[in-house]
Amino acid sequence: MKGVTLNMENKTSSKIDLDSVFSVKNVSVNYGDFVAVKNVSMEMYKNKITAFIGPSGCGKSTLIRSFNRMNDLVPSAKVSGEILYQGINLYDQNVDPVQVRRRIGMVFQKPNPFPKSIKENIAFGLRVNNMTDNLDDRIEKALTQAALWDEVKKDLDKNALDLSGGQQQRLCIARTIAVEPDTILMDEPCSALDPVATKKIEDLMQLLVNEFSILIVTHNMQQASRVSDYCAFFTTKATEDGRRTGELVEYSDTKTMFTNPVQSLTEEYISGRFG
Amino acid sequence: MSNELELSRKSVPLIEKFVKNFIKLSAFGAILISIAIVLTLSTEAINFFQSPEVTLKEYFTATRWTPTFKNPEYGVLPLISSTLYIATIACLISFPIGLFSAIYLSEFASKRTRKIIKPVLELLAGVPTVVFGYFALNWITPNIVQKFIPGTGVFNAISAGMAVGIMIVPTIASISDDALNAVPKGLKMGAFALGSTKRITALKIMLPAAISGIIASFILGFSRAIGETMIVTIAGGQYPELNLDPRSAMYTITSSIVNVSLGDTPHGTTAYNALFALGITLFLMTFILNLASDYISRKYRKVYE
Amino acid sequence: MNSIKDLTKTNKEKAPKEIIFLCVLYLSISIAIITLMILIFDILSTGSNRLFSDYEVGLVTKQQINNPQDFLTSLDSRDPLKAGIGPAFVGTLWLMIIVVFTTFPLGTGAAIYLEEFAPKNKLTRFIELNLTNLAGVPSVIYGLMGLAVFVRLAGFGRSVLSGGLTLTLLILPVVIVASREALKAVPDTIRQGALALGATKFQAIFRQVVPSAIPGMVTGMVLGLSRAIGETAPLIFMGALTYVNYYPDSPLSGFTAIPIQVYNWIGYPQAEWKNTSSAGIILLLVMLLTMNSIALIIRNKFEKDW
Numbered sequence: 037m038k039g040v041t042l043n044m045e046n047k048t049s050s051k052i053d054l055d056s057v058f059s060v061k062n063v064s065v066n067y068g069d070f071v072a073v074k075n076v077s078m079e080m081y082k083n084k085i086t087a088f089i090g091p092s093g094c095g096k097s098t099l100i101r102s103f104n105r106m107n108d109l110v111p112s113a114k115v116s117g118e119i120l121y122q123g124i125n126l127y128d129q130n131v132d133p134v135q136v137r138r139r140i141g142m143v144f145q146k147p148n149p150f151p152k153s154i155k156e157n158i159a160f161g162l163r164v165n166n167m168t169d170n171l172d173d174r175i176e177k178a179l180t181q182a183a184l185w186d187e188v189k190k191d192l193d194k195n196a197l198d199l200s201g202g203q204q205q206r207l208c209i210a211r212t213i214a215v216e217p218d219t220i221l222m223d224e225p226c227s228a229l230d231p232v233a234t235k236k237i238e239d240l241m242q243l244l245v246n247e248f249s250i251l252i253v254t255h256n257m258q259q260a261s262r263v264s265d266y267c268a269f270f271t272t273k274a275t276e277d278g279r280r281t282g283e284l285v286e287y288s289d290t291k292t293m294f295t296n297p298v299q300s301l302t303e304e305y306i307s308g309r310f311g
Numbered sequence: 312m313s314n315e316l317e318l319s320r321k322s323v324p325l326i327e328k329f330v331k332n333f334i335k336l337s338a339f340g341a342i343l344i345s346i347a348i349v350l351t352l353s354t355e356a357i358n359f360f361q362s363p364e365v366t367l368k369e370y371f372t373a374t375r376w377t378p379t380f381k382n383p384e385y386g387v388l389p390l391i392s393s394t395l396y397i398a399t400i401a402c403l404i405s406f407p408i409g410l411f412s413a414i415y416l417s418e419f420a421s422k423r424t425r426k427i428i429k430p431v432l433e434l435l436a437g438v439p440t441v442v443f444g445y446f447a448l449n450w451i452t453p454n455i456v457q458k459f460i461p462g463t464g465v466f467n468a469i470s471a472g473m474a475v476g477i478m479i480v481p482t483i484a485s486i487s488d489d490a491l492n493a494v495p496k497g498l499k500m501g502a503f504a505l506g507s508t509k510r511i512t513a514l515k516i517m518l519p520a521a522i523s524g525i526i527a528s529f530i531l532g533f534s535r536a537i538g539e540t541m542i543v544t545i546a547g548g549q550y551p552e553l554n555l556d557p558r559s560a561m562y563t564i565t566s567s568i569v570n571v572s573l574g575d576t577p578h579g580t581t582a583y584n585a586l587f588a589l590g591i592t593l594f595l596m597t598f599i600l601n602l603a604s605d606y607i608s609r610k611y612r613k614v615y616e
Numbered sequence: 617m618n619s620i621k622d623l624t625k626t627n628k629e630k631a632p633k634e635i636i637f638l639c640v641l642y643l644s645i646s647i648a649i650i651t652l653m654i655l656i657f658d659i660l661s662t663g664s665n666r667l668f669s670d671y672e673v674g675l676v677t678k679q680q681i682n683n684p685q686d687f688l689t690s691l692d693s694r695d696p697l698k699a700g701i702g703p704a705f706v707g708t709l710w711l712m713i714i715v716v717f718t719t720f721p722l723g724t725g726a727a728i729y730l731e732e733f734a735p736k737n738k739l740t741r742f743i744e745l746n747l748t749n750l751a752g753v754p755s756v757i758y759g760l761m762g763l764a765v766f767v768r769l770a771g772f773g774r775s776v777l778s779g780g781l782t783l784t785l786l787i788l789p790v791v792i793v794a795s796r797e798a799l800k801a802v803p804d805t806i807r808q809g810a811l812a813l814g815a816t817k818f819q820a821i822f823r824q825v826v827p828s829a830i831p832g833m834v835t836g837m838v839l840g841l842s843r844a845i846g847e848t849a850p851l852i853f854m855g856a857l858t859y860v861n862y863y864p865d866s867p868l869s870g871f872t873a874i875p876i877q878v879y880n881w882i883g884y885p886q887a888e889w890k891n892t893s894s895a896g897i898i899l900l901l902v903m904l905l906t907m908n909s910i911a912l913i914i915r916n917k918f919e920k921d922w
Contacts (some may be wrong), residue, residue, distance in 0.1 A: 106812065111736075138814025148805035150824055151920050160823065161813035208809070215813055327818050331733070337725035338734065341746045344785055348757060351764035411644035419641060428645065435652050437904060439846030441875045442897050445882050446655050449890055480648050508628050510637040531752070538754025540849040545882055565756050565849070572853050578768065590760040594753065601752040
């Protein structure tokens with residue numbers, strides 16, 4: 037299987053109205069001499085939900101962490117290629133990773149609220165970003181947008197760890213959107229949640245996408261087909277030294293990917309023959 | 312909040328700089344302390360060895376340590392011999408008790424029993440050494456040693472050694488316990504699955520597997536016994552000549568350091584500098600032992616990775 | 617030929633060798649526990665009367681001694697029945713204050729640097745190696761170093777400040793290790809979550825990680841402190857052994873401490889001093905027990921259920 041197929045041919049007319057949020061060109065991420073994901077090129081569009089799907093170990097999480105420079109935290113990680121965010125090279129020398137992370141937010145696989153009150157969880161992000169004017173209003177707005185306000189408005193001083201898993205994850209979404217990013221990266225946000233909580237978050241995503249661009253990594257194919265507008269399918273390929281490197285196989289709008297995929301590998305994954 | 316793509320660097324506030332430097336200095340302070348110890352000990356020790364009345368030969372060969380006498384003698388041999396003697400007695404007691412306690416805790420005791428006994432051992436570890444010294448002098452000597460071993464004096468090496476031994480037991484027990492617990496459970500399960508008893512598994516499988524940690528604990532225990540001060544000062548007495556009879560007083564390096572400073576020896580005198588010569592001797596002994604202990608526990612730990 | 621019946625015939629674990637071994641193990645653990653019990657019992661029996669009961673002293677002029685107040689507040693005396701631990705008690709309190717105020721910032725600071733900020737290079741390894749070695753240096757060596765550095769070089773003289781600073785250096789490695797453990801216990805997702813919101817590393821560490829680790833750090837401090845107040849050897853060089861019978865009034869004043877005072881009393885030949893030393897030991901052990909209980913309470917109450 038050679039290279040990558042960008043299945044964009046069907047999107048001729050709508051392509052014109054689409055604003056690109058991320059422009060990814062030949063991006064590879066290495067940990068030391070191990071190539072985690074190789075040679076990815078794609079565009080991601082504004083106010084759309086893009087899903088990264090594929091079996092585990094193909095570098096999806098590694099890739100999205102390079103979109104908000106979280107890979108900087110790993111000393112051996114090296115990102116090569118170009119990631120343009122609204123035209124700006126994210127890895128340019130003059131770019132401050134701390135600022136990047138405010139503009140490009142992240143929700144993690146396992147909900148990780150701070151061991152503080154609900155209010156403080158949201159206030160923290162606002163404080164470190166000097167957005168402390170009208171603090172209470174901002175907190176209410178964030179919780180409302182995250183569909184959590186009604187459930188917690190009576191007791192904002194309650195410890196966040198006392199919330200249920202689904203509520204904690206919505207709190208993490210709330211604190212992320214409180215700092216007014218343009219894009220939200222979600223790294224398997226529902227994999228630690230029960231089906232009811234998962235549905236709530238999927239519904240929430242449909243609301244959020246009106247204001248934010250969303251990129252979601254998911255293990256769950258059905259979820260991708262339910263929520264996303266665009267899908268990027270990754271898989272792993274064995275290298276000479278026996279390790280596996282992730283590669284982008286196919287990228288297209290969701291409907292096409294699930295009904296009429298181009299690559300046979302994509303088709304096999306979709307129909308459950310491997311994964 | 313501007314909607315422009317502001318991706319330029321922010322400047323670092325002053326308090327951040329201050330705190331970052333403070334914590335960095337604190338950490339580097341560790342090196343500073345080590346340097347201070349080595350420097351202070353060496354400079355005064357060098358002064359000692361450079362004094363007219365002292366020769367290196369005398370230090371290492373004379374058999375009397377009497378720095379405050381009219382005709383002072385500066386032989387460290389009796390001190391080293393007493394130190395090793397008492398430390399050996401201590402280890403003869405603490406190694407078996409500590410090791411078997413560790414085997415009991417990690418291989419035989421139930422979770423509930425462990426929960427009760429571990430805190431008790433920690434309690435023992437928390438008893439100040441001056442209390443052990445009191446115990447050695449006022450209880451062990453009259454009730455155990457003098458009862459069963461005729462000819463034992465009020466100050467003797469046996470009581471001191473026993474008390475030091477008991478004091479070290481928690482150290483040996485807890486490090487050995489950690490070493491035994493670090494052995495992968497699969498080894499134990501494999502032995503049981505073949506029909507081995509707890510005893511055989513403990514002695515023939517677990518013990519050899521954890522041996523490096525256990526030996527490291529022994530070396531560490533020995534080092535602590537050598538460095539122990541108050542117990543031997545209180546119960547071991549002062550007998551500045553070479554003595555190999557544990558029933559009478561033995562004068563260790565540590566108690567001689569303490570006793571000389573009791574007399575409020577003025578700074579600059581040979582007797583004062585002698586303290587530091589002893590100090591550096593002691594430091595070297597324990598330092599080498601600690602390094603050995605650390606090396607052994609590290610070198611053989613890799614076996615399971 | 618082994619038959620099924622063998623399964624029920626004998627219990628291998630009940631064979632004589634096993635039982636004997638088990639007895640050896642029980643014996644070992646018992647010796648340790650029983651020794652502790654005998655020690656506590658002996659001290660309580662010789663000391664509690666002296667510490668708690670009231671009596672009269674004096675052949676000609678009678679003096680009423682009301683314990684424990686008088687024991688806790690009186691000065692030392694040539695009479696074992698009158699001798700009190702007042703100055704030593706206050707001296708120990710002074711030491712505790714000095715130790716806490718110097719050790720806590722230095723110890724937690726060093727731990728934060730080593731755990732969160734230090735690059736993983738040879739220099740950092742060297743610092744850690746130093747700390748491991750320092751933890752194993754006998755306390756009497758710290759005393760010698762304190763004598764040379766604080767008493768003489770820094771000019772603090774034989775003061776409670778010199779004593780406190782020497783004790784700080786002694787327990788610093790222990791406190792640093794405990795603080796590092798507390799920091800390690802904070803899950804990495806907390807750091808990542810804070811950073812993902814646009815916090816700098818400094819903000820993430822000091823506003824989220826450190827506050828979560830504070831209970832563990834305080835516990836470590838309390839445990840280090842309880843070790844410090846039981847130490848005798850390092851303080852001997854601070855002149856704490858020469859007959860100090862007054863209350864320290866400034867950090868540069870001379871002092872004595874509870875373990876030192878007890879050591880003095882142990883050395884006196886008259887039989888009654890045994891009771892007085894025991895009384896002092898009871899006080900010391902009660903203080904230690906209190907501190908360790910506080911540490912335990914802090915740990916149980918504030919330890920986070922990640």
